[in-house]
Amino acid sequence: MKLGAIEAGGTKFITAVGDENGNILERASFPTTTPEGTIANIFKFFDGKDIESLGLGCFGPIDPDIESPTYGFITTTPKPGWANRDIVGTLQKHYPNLPIGFDTDVNGAALGESYFGAAKGLNSVLYLTIGTGVGGGMISEGKLIHGLLHPEMGHILMRVRKDDSYQGNCPYHGTCFEGLAAGPAIEARWGVKGSELPQDHPAWDLEAWYIAQALSVYILTLSPKKIILGGGVMHQKQLFPMIHTYLQETLNGYVQKKEITTDKIKDYIVYPALGDNAGICGALALARNALDI
Amino acid sequence: MKLGAIEAGGTKFITAVGDENGNILERASFPTTTPEGTIANIFKFFDGKDIESLGLGCFGPIDPDIESPTYGFITTTPKPGWANRDIVGTLQKHYPNLPIGFDTDVNGAALGESYFGAAKGLNSVLYLTIGTGVGGGMISEGKLIHGLLHPEMGHILMRVRKDDSYQGNCPYHGTCFEGLAAGPAIEARWGVKGSELPQDHPAWDLEAWYIAQALSVYILTLSPKKIILGGGVMHQKQLFPMIHTYLQETLNGYVQKKEITTDKIKDYIVYPALGDNAGICGALALARNALDI
Ligand SMILES: Nc1ncnc2c1ncn2[C@@H]1O[C@H](COP(=O)(O)OP(=O)(O)O)[C@@H](O)[C@H]1O
Ligand SMILES: Nc1ncnc2c1ncn2[C@@H]1O[C@H](COP(=O)(O)OP(=O)(O)O)[C@@H](O)[C@H]1O
Ligand SMILES: [Zn+2]
Ligand SMILES: [Zn+2]
Numbered sequence: 001m002k003l004g005a006i007e008a009g010g011t012k013f014i015t016a017v018g019d020e021n022g023n024i025l026e027r028a029s030f031p032t033t034t035p036e037g038t039i040a041n042i043f044k045f046f047d048g049k050d051i052e053s054l055g056l057g058c059f060g061p062i063d064p065d066i067e068s069p070t071y072g073f074i075t076t077t078p079k080p081g082w083a084n085r086d087i088v089g090t091l092q093k094h095y096p097n098l099p100i101g102f103d104t105d106v107n108g109a110a111l112g113e114s115y116f117g118a119a120k121g122l123n124s125v126l127y128l129t130i131g132t133g134v135g136g137g138m139i140s141e142g143k144l145i146h147g148l149l150h151p152e153m154g155h156i157l158m159r160v161r162k163d164d165s166y167q168g169n170c171p172y173h174g175t176c177f178e179g180l181a182a183g184p185a186i187e188a189r190w191g192v193k194g195s196e197l198p199q200d201h202p203a204w205d206l207e208a209w210y211i212a213q214a215l216s217v218y219i220l221t222l223s224p225k226k227i228i229l230g231g232g233v234m235h236q237k238q239l240f241p242m243i244h245t246y247l248q249e250t251l252n253g254y255v256q257k258k259e260i261t262t263d264k265i266k267d268y269i270v271y272p273a274l275g276d277n278a279g280i281c282g283a284l285a286l287a288r289n290a291l292d293i
Numbered sequence: 294m295k296l297g298a299i300e301a302g303g304t305k306f307i308t309a310v311g312d313e314n315g316n317i318l319e320r321a322s323f324p325t326t327t328p329e330g331t332i333a334n335i336f337k338f339f340d341g342k343d344i345e346s347l348g349l350g351c352f353g354p355i356d357p358d359i360e361s362p363t364y365g366f367i368t369t370t371p372k373p374g375w376a377n378r379d380i381v382g383t384l385q386k387h388y389p390n391l392p393i394g395f396d397t398d399v400n401g402a403a404l405g406e407s408y409f410g411a412a413k414g415l416n417s418v419l420y421l422t423i424g425t426g427v428g429g430g431m432i433s434e435g436k437l438i439h440g441l442l443h444p445e446m447g448h449i450l451m452r453v454r455k456d457d458s459y460q461g462n463c464p465y466h467g468t469c470f471e472g473l474a475a476g477p478a479i480e481a482r483w484g485v486k487g488s489e490l491p492q493d494h495p496a497w498d499l500e501a502w503y504i505a506q507a508l509s510v511y512i513l514t515l516s517p518k519k520i521i522l523g524g525g526v527m528h529q530k531q532l533f534p535m536i537h538t539y540l541q542e543t544l545n546g547y548v549q550k551k552e553i554t555t556d557k558i559k560d561y562i563v564y565p566a567l568g569d570n571a572g573i574c575g576a577l578a579l580a581r582n583a584l585d586i
Contacts, residue, residue: 147516
């Protein structure tokens with residue numbers, strides 16, 4: 001079965017044809033220019049490819065609410081020309097009978113990991129990306145969670161650690177999770193990019209402490225059966241054992257589940273299995289989801 | 294259609310027969326004694342009543358995970374005799390062919406409000422009770438959220454307000470939401486029961502501030518289309534407008550939805566519609582849910 005996938009990013013688009021098992025058969029990539037130019041490239045790639053559905057994992061903010069009049073739109077992005085664009089409508093007009101799955105890039109990545117990756121077979125998983133920003137996608141009872149909007153879990157307020165004098169860089173909340181712990185906050189706090197800090201720099205202990213605090217909140221509210229941490233910052237693999245320890249400290253035995261209280265926690269909070277393919281496999285997962293198979 | 298409902302509380306049980314629209318036709322109530330005595334009372338009430346399904350909204354902690362070997366158990370309660378009790382199994386043995394719906398009391402209440410109450414017709418709602426403890430039930434994409442366990446959202450860590458010197462009374466986390474804002478914390482902080490504090494006491498401003506902070510977290514992670522606030526503390530109706538204002542301050546325009554940014558917020562965060570019937574109507578909703586109608 002041939003499925004189409006589009007990973008729509010703010011700087012580049014990736015298009016691919018793959019199958020329902022997450023295999024990529026063919027791919028192309030082009031820079032994000034005007035909507036017209038970018039969409040022309042999409043049509044050029046897929047026309048005549050005979051795909052059975054199309055998945056689009058999209059930079060945001062978007063409207064993924066199927067009951068909303070602006071479903072399928074990119075909404076308030078500052079990217080010139082892209083705000084209030086009916087991207088799904090444009091695709092659907094060109095491919096009238098094609099089922100189209102549409103969601104945020106991070107929701108796509110969550111679904112991809114649940115179909116093809118680290119959360120295969122689980123009906124409940126949280127995927128978090130910690131990069132330029134912090135984004136989260138949650139699958140619960142087998143479905144991606146939406147509601148009033150897609151979750152914006154990177155912006156929860158945090159307790160600032162006593163030894164941290166950084167003011168946070170979120171323009172809305174200062175010291176929310178993203179404002180304290182995304183890549184740009186690390187760079188602003190320490191004066192160099194995270195990728196240039198040595199593995200044993202105190203930055204990582206503090207980073208793990210914030211990530212663990214945020215995970216404690218997500219566990220208590222969303223109750224995921226697994227947590228997958230991706231994004232540029234998580235390339236620092238030494239963060240994982242520190243996160244595990246701080247999380248156990250933060251929850252302090254309240255959640256009595258061996259997945260959390262024992263060293264099984266290393267299988268509970270993990271790195272993505274799809275690695276660099278997370279985005280495009282996520283779009284493929286959205287295509288599969290649109291077929292409901 | 295006749296459905297059976299059991300509201301299982303730590304101090305009393307309520308049993309009822311009702312219909313799929315939330316009408317209660319007959320009810321009884323008895324104190325929670327030993328499991329044996331209590332279950333005998335349940336059988337006495339329902340035997341011969343010809344119900345088509347049974348719903349049980351239960352005090353906890355419980356195991357609501359249908360795939361778990363201890364599904365249907367009350368797990369670690371300190372209540373003598375009740376720990377590790379297979380309550381659903383016991384009911385099912387007595388009524389072998391009866392579909393049984395089982396969940397926490399607060400998940401039941403959430404479902405009840407979504408079928409019969411303030412969230413009728415919505416596929417996404419958060420129900421929160423602020424009483425002796427803080428509990429939450431979330432329906433997303435039309436389904437009650439479970440996962441590793443049921444959500445325990447009362448225990449999220451909080452920022453303590455600068456003018457509040459109270460240490461919090463959660464034995465696990467000190468100043469989590471429950472530790473700062475449930476009924477017993479109000480009483481410990483001010484030296485009298487919340488019900489005895491005047492409506493214009495500064496306690497309520499602080500209480501609204503904490504509730505708004507917690508709601509900001511729930512909105513960003515769970516994205517509910519409506520929030521219903523019940524439990525003893527919420528009898529203080531003057532809290533609502535203060536919560537609305539503080540929530541708008543906390544989110545600070547980040548969530549661009551008119552439900553939150555405008556005065557429509559008074560329809561977004563509301564008091565339960567089912568009032569004193571929340572528990573038993575919740576159990577009735579679990580019974581209806583077990584029939585999948
Ligand atoms: N190896 C690394 N260690 C720490 N931080 C990194 C590393 N690689 C990238 N980052 C940081 O992650 C952010 C980029 O995140 P990434 O997930 O790659 O992209 P984006 O979030 O923009 O999609 C930048 O702030 C960058 O400094
Ligand atoms: N009118 C009121 N104003 C403020 N607090 C109240 C009021 N009524 C009850 N409470 C508080 O709510 C708590 C009881 O909550 P409730 O929801 O009635 O029961 P429970 O949570 O035990 O099921 C107690 O701590 C009590 O002090
Ligand atoms: Zn923020
Ligand atoms: Zn607590």
